[in-house]
Amino acid sequence: MSRLYYSRKRVMVTGGAGFLGSHLIDRLLAEGHDVLCVDNLFTGSRDNLVEAAKNPNFEFMRHDVTWPLYVEVDEIWNLACPASPIHYQHDPVQTTKTSVHGAINMLGLAKRLGARIFQASTSEVYGDPHVHPQPEGYWGNVNPIGPRSCYDEGKRCAETLFFDYHRQHGLDIKVARIFNTYGPRMHPADGRVVSNFVMQALKGEPITIYGDGSQTRSFCFVDDLIEGFLRFMKAPAEVTGPMNLGNPSEFTILELAEMAIRLTGSGSTIVRQPLPADDPKQRQPDIALARKALGWQPTVPLEQGLERTIAYFKQFT
Numbered sequence: 001m002s003r004l005y006y007s008r009k010r011v012m013v014t015g016g017a018g019f020l021g022s023h024l025i026d027r028l029l030a031e032g033h034d035v036l037c038v039d040n041l042f043t044g045s046r047d048n049l050v051e052a053a054k055n056p057n058f059e060f061m062r063h064d065v066t067w068p069l070y071v072e073v074d075e076i077w078n079l080a081c082p083a084s085p086i087h088y089q090h091d092p093v094q095t096t097k098t099s100v101h102g103a104i105n106m107l108g109l110a111k112r113l114g115a116r117i118f119q120a121s122t123s124e125v126y127g128d129p130h131v132h133p134q135p136e137g138y139w140g141n142v143n144p145i146g147p148r149s150c151y152d153e154g155k156r157c158a159e160t161l162f163f164d165y166h167r168q169h170g171l172d173i174k175v176a177r178i179f180n181t182y183g184p185r186m187h188p189a190d191g192r193v194v195s196n197f198v199m200q201a202l203k204g205e206p207i208t209i210y211g212d213g214s215q216t217r218s219f220c221f222v223d224d225l226i227e228g229f230l231r232f233m234k235a236p237a238e239v240t241g242p243m244n245l246g247n248p249s250e251f252t253i254l255e256l257a258e259m260a261i262r263l264t265g266s267g268s269t270i271v272r273q274p275l276p277a278d279d280p281k282q283r284q285p286d287i288a289l290a291r292k293a294l295g296w297q298p299t300v301p302l303e304q305g306l307e308r309t310i311a312y313f314k315q316f317t
């Protein structure tokens with residue numbers, strides 16, 4: 001029998017109809033696994049799964065992870081959660097429930113099955129950081145009661161649950177702290193900075209910079225991130241994370257706006273809008289751990305990744 005037969009797994013991806021989840025599913029299917037996508041389609045879309053749906057090893061289940069789920073799988077990837085500020089602030093109570101109840105249900109499932117489980121955590125656990133760049137040992141600076149707290153504290157509590165299930169029940173966990181990631185299949189209207197700037201530039205509309213544009217982010221192209229995910233999930237059990245995954249090349253938001261204008265050849269102007277509450281002033285991953293434990297680092301420079309993202313967004317203009 002082929003090697004593939006033995007290495008083939010039944011893999012579940014929650015949030016699989018979203019931006020990152022759908023790219024992950026494409027890679028898992030290409031590796032020959034059976035993939036079950038579990039998603040309530042709150043921010044995700046079946047459009048992201050058009051290619052996956054052609055594969056007989058793919059199955060879609062509409063389900064909300066805040067409710068228990070009884071299925072039989074070998075491996076779980078928990079990505080379900082709205083990720084853009086306008087989406088996660090739309091129904092903040094549901095956002096916390098998704099992170100916390102969702103984590104409890106998926107951990108309960110993993111416990112019953114003895115399955116390895118991956119958690120899509122976030123650089124938001126560092127809040128508005130006082131340590132720069134951010135290593136995993138930094139505990140963060142998070143407002144517990146602000147408009148971003150439903151997301152930040154939900155994800156922090158999910159990390160707590162993952163590590164308590166690991167210590168208390170011996171669960172095999174992988175916790176990734178994902179930094180700003182962009183690329184094709186981002187929702188064109190999700191309000192995140194890359195989708196906003198590219199769509200505005202393509203339409204010749206003003207580019208909306210919140211605040212003075214001196215705040216920084218470090219942008220990772222989606223293909224690089226998914227490669228990091230796969231290496232992490234295949235790493236030995238003692239490599240639990242939390243592990244930063246992101247691109248350490250840091251840019252100001254003004255630099256990003258100028259790049260979006262230049263690469264689209266747009267005549268857009270720049271307008272200033274008020275800075276949202278608790279907007280982190282700086283963010284850059286320290287990826288020393290991922291380099292050492294996974295031999296991983298991003299390879300796609302921002303300009304190249306933006307070209308590919310612009311090509312994708314052209315269909316929406």
Ligand code: NAD
Pocket residue numbers: 014015016017018019020021038039040041042043044045063064065066078079080081082083084087098102120121122123177178179180181182187
């Ligand atoms: P996304 O909004 O495109 O995808 C999230 C998916 O989860 C969607 O398909 C949505 O319908 C689904 N979902 C939401 N609530 C659900 C629920 N209660 N039950 C079932 N499905 C639900 O966002 P994304 O960028 O693909 O993010 C995926 C994960 O990665 C999220 O957990 C997010 O917090 C995390 N993350 C992403 C980034 C980034 O830059 N993209 C950064 C840090 C962390």
Ligand code: UDP
Pocket residue numbers: 067068069070071104105106107108109110111112
């Ligand atoms: N759970 C689930 N699927 C399973 C097993 C458990 O959804 O296959 C959920 C169930 O709702 C449970 C939660 O996971 O409440 C936590 O499970 P655990 O076994 O840790 O705790 P308990 O069942 O004792 O509450």
Ligand code: UDP
Pocket residue numbers: 084085180191192193194196197208209210211215217253275276279280
């Ligand atoms: N931002 C901006 N204009 C926009 C959208 C976002 O200036 O149209 C800024 C936002 O204030 C933040 C940064 O870009 O400082 C990244 O925002 P995003 O919502 O993409 O992600 P996050 O703040 O969660 O990192």
